Structures are given as structure tokens and as C-alpha cells.
Amino acid sequence: MTDALDNDPGTRPAPTGGDDRRRPTVVVTTVASDSHTWNLVFLQLLLEELGCHVVNLGPCVPDELLLERCREARPAAVVVSTVNGHGHQDGLRVVRRLRADDLLAATPVVIGGKLGVDGDSTSHAAELMAAGFDAVFEDGAETLTAFRRFVGALEGTSQGALEPHHTEHTIGVPV
Numbered sequence: 001m002t003d004a005l006d007n008d009p010g011t012r013p014a015p016t017g018g019d020d021r022r023r024p025t026v027v028v029t030t031v032a033s034d035s036h037t038w039n040l041v042f043l044q045l046l047l048e049e050l051g052c053h054v055v056n057l058g059p060c061v062p063d064e065l066l067l068e069r070c071r072e073a074r075p076a077a078v079v080v081s082t083v084n085g086h087g088h089q090d091g092l093r094v095v096r097r098l099r100a101d102d103l104l105a106a107t108p109v110v111i112g113g114k115l116g117v118d119g120d121s122t123s124h125a126a127e128l129m130a131a132g133f134d135a136v137f138e139d140g141a142e143t144l145t146a147f148r149r150f151v152g153a154l155e156g157t158s159q160g161a162l163e164p165h166h167t168e169h170t171i172g173v174p175v
């Protein structure tokens with residue numbers, strides 16, 4: 001587990017502008033078994049483009065660390081990304097722990113990526129939703145459209161907060 005991707009407001013100067021204060025905080029994480037990292041970077045950039053402040057916990061996040069950081073950040077949402085194929089199992093454990101925590105029981109929590117080991121032939125959405133996730137974004141043609149819709153509906157977001165927010169990480173090639 002590395003802090004290299006950590007964008008925790010606790011380690012940065014407090015926001016001073018009104019716009020910054022309006023930005024909802026989203027925790028981006030993976031599960032303890034998963035060492036893939038670019039999926040997390042991708043989600044951080046996408047969420048920042050959508051106007052969110054992101055706390056990216058990086059790869060191989062132990063359950064206890066995730067709980068601790070979420071209790072501190074009190075995020076508008078927790079986004080779990082996992083691609084190593086164990087997400088349908090690790091995700092169940094993680095969301096049950098979040099739901100069992102008094103401070104986090106009602107926090108929107110979603111999971112996405114490559115959740116199993118047999119491509120898209122088995123959906124794990126029903127089981128993960130039953131365990132407590134608010135949404136499941138398995139890889140597919142409409143996945144990112146649905147995810148953008150979810151982010152747009154987050155409590156604490158406003159139309160202004162969801163306007164593309166240009167940071168030093170802006171994705172895309174100038175034309």
C-alpha cells in the first residue's frame with residue numbers, strides 16, 4: 001500500500017475558494033488483493049473532470065485502512081474499482097464492513113471494473129447490490145455513461161460542481 005496517489009485534503013492546504021468548498025469528496029479505492037493502479041488513476045481523473053475532489057487510496061487497500069480514511073473524509077461517495085477478478089468476493093466483504101460502521105452505513109458506495117474471472121459471461125451485480133452496494137458498474141459499452149449519471153446525482157453536487165473542472169490532469173488531446 002502506497003501513499004503516492006493520496007490526495008487527502010488533510011495533507012493539502014484547506015480549500016479557500018467557494019468553488020472548492022462545493023466540490024464533493026469522493027474516495028477512490030480498490031480492495032486488499034488488487035495491485036492494479038491505472039484503473040484508479042483513470043477514475044480519479046474522470047471524477048476530477050466531473051468536478052469532484054478525490055481521495056485516491058491507491059492499490060492493495062486493507063479493509064481497516066479504507067474504513068479509517070472514510071471515517072476521516074466523510075465522503076459523498078466511495079468508488080471501489082477492481083480488475084483482478086476477485087472483486088465479486090472482496091467487494092462483498094468490504095461493503096459489509098462499510099455498512100456495519102455507524103458513520104458510513106448510509107454513504108453511497110459503488111463498485112466497478114472486471115469483477116470476475118470469466119469476462120462478462122457472469123454478472124455479479126445482484127449479489128453485490130444485495131450485500132449493500134448502491135450500484136455496480138461491470139465493464140460494458142454503457143458503463144461510463146451510467147457512472148457519470150451516478151456522479152451527477154450525488155448529494156452535495158450541483159450543476160456547477162459537475163461542469164468539467166479543468167485541472168493539471170485534464171484528459172484529452174487539444175485540437
Ligand code: B12
Nearest residue numbers: 034035036037038039081083084085112113114117137147
Ligand atoms: C498492467 C496489468 C497488470 C500489472 C499492474 C501494474 C499496476 N501497477 O497497475 C501487474 C503485472 C502487476 C498485473 C498483475 C496481475 N494481473 Co493484471 N493486468 C494488467 C493489464 C495488462 C492492464 C491493466 C491496466 O492498467 N489497464 C488500464 C486501466 C486504465 O484500465 P482498466 O484497468 O481496464 O480499467 C478500466 C475498466 O475496467 C473500468 N473500470 C475499472 N474499475 C472501475 C470502477 C468503476 C466504478 C467504473 C465505472 C469503471 C471501472 O474503467 C477503466 C477504463 O476503461 C490487464 C489487461 C488489459 N489489457 O486490460 C491485466 C489484467 C487486469 N490482469 C489480470 C490478472 C489475472 C492479473 C494477475 C492475477 C496475474 C497473475 N496471475 O499474477 C495479477 C494480479 C495482481 C493483483 N494482486 O491484483 C487479468 C484480470 C482477469 C479478470 N478480471 O478476468 C487481466 C484483465 C489480464 C487478462 N486478460 O487476463 N497486471
